[in-house]
Amino acid sequence: MALSGAKEDAREVRIYEYLDELSADLADYISELSEASVKERGVFAIALSGGSLISLMRKLCEAPYSKTVDWAKWYIFWVDERVVGKNHVDSNYKLAKDGFLSKVPIVPSHVHSINDTVSAEKAAEDYEFVIRQLVRTRVISVSDISDCPKFDLILLGMGPDGHIASLFPDHYILDEKAEWVTFITDSPEPPPERITFTLPVINSASNVVVVVTGSSKAEAAHLAIDDVGPECPLSSPAKMIQPTKGKLVWYLDKAAASKLEGTKYSE
Numbered sequence: 001m002a003l004s005g006a007k008e009d010a011r012e013v014r015i016y017e018y019l020d021e022l023s024a025d026l027a028d029y030i031s032e033l034s035e036a037s038v039k040e041r042g043v044f045a046i047a048l049s050g051g052s053l054i055s056l057m058r059k060l061c062e063a064p065y066s067k068t069v070d071w072a073k074w075y076i077f078w079v080d081e082r083v084v085g086k087n088h089v090d091s092n093y094k095l096a097k098d099g100f101l102s103k104v105p106i107v108p109s110h111v112h113s114i115n116d117t118v119s120a121e122k123a124a125e126d127y128e129f130v131i132r133q134l135v136r137t138r139v140i141s142v143s144d145i146s147d148c149p150k151f152d153l154i155l156l157g158m159g160p161d162g163h164i165a166s167l168f169p170d171h172y173i174l175d176e177k178a179e180w181v182t183f184i185t186d187s188p189e190p191p192p193e194r195i196t197f198t199l200p201v202i203n204s205a206s207n208v209v210v211v212v213t214g215s216s217k218a219e220a221a222h223l224a225i226d227d228v229g230p231e232c233p234l235s236s237p238a239k240m241i242q243p244t245k246g247k248l249v250w251y252l253d254k255a256a257a258s259k260l261e262g263t264k265y266s267e
């Protein structure tokens with residue numbers, strides 16, 4: 001049984017006792033979003049993050065999804081990436097390739113990883129250019145209220161400090177409004193050089209899913225999800241996930257949800 005609570009109309013919090021159950025429901029939800037998007041637009045543009053998210057997506061590589069998902073229509077992007085070689089142990093591309101992409105029949109030319117041969121600044125610029133081209137051809141949709149790309153699904157993890165993508169607390173790039181993709185060279189967590197989608201792009205997505213597990217994230221989850229008023233550090237990046245028109249769903253395990261207020265059981 002999952003706990004769930006609709007905190008606001010377009011925001012839902014799903015809480016699971018067991019990771020296997022979380023993983024199964026996550027696979028089911030992603031496959032539903034893929035089906036809806038392919039039906040509506042003919043494609044599914046999905047942006048991945050790193051961390052434990054990839055292993056929690058494992059059930060998508062299994063039956064029935066391995067056969068039922070229209071993999072040929074998937075286009076893969078990264079919400080954030082470490083500026084290291086594609087074979088480097090820190091590469092989010094490598095993580096996704098080893099744990100997910102190599103196990104499902106996604107068209108290799110639909111996989112859009114960063115240019116790993118240039119500086120962080122240039123990699124961000126190049127990646128934004130790639131995204132702009134795909135917005136032009138409508139592989140990626142466009143927001144009707146901003147000029148931002150509208151990804152069909154953005155998948156995020158969250159760190160114990162409340163960071164999402166490579167948007168860290170108190171960092172000046174939280175205020176970045178002009179760029180779609182930006183870069184940092186001073187990440188508080190190694191490696192220091194990263195590229196990341198900016199908040200306006202994350203908040204323009206049709207769907208945002210944040211997957212958070214473990215007790216070390218409980219306080220950050222509470223601050224991000226609950227209405228904590230002045231207690232909340234204003235710069236909690238996870239609290240800034242507020243899709244303008246899209247739907248936000250939090251997937252939490254019991255440990256990560258242990259400090260949440262007022263969540264009700266549902267069948």
Ligand SMILES: O=C(O)[C@H](O)[C@@H](O)[C@H](O)[C@H](O)COP(=O)(O)O
Nearest residue numbers: 049050051052053157158159165
């Ligand atoms: O590069 C990073 O800073 C991390 O990969 C980060 O983006 C990750 O998504 C969160 O820290 C959650 O990671 P876990 O789910 O593994 O805790």
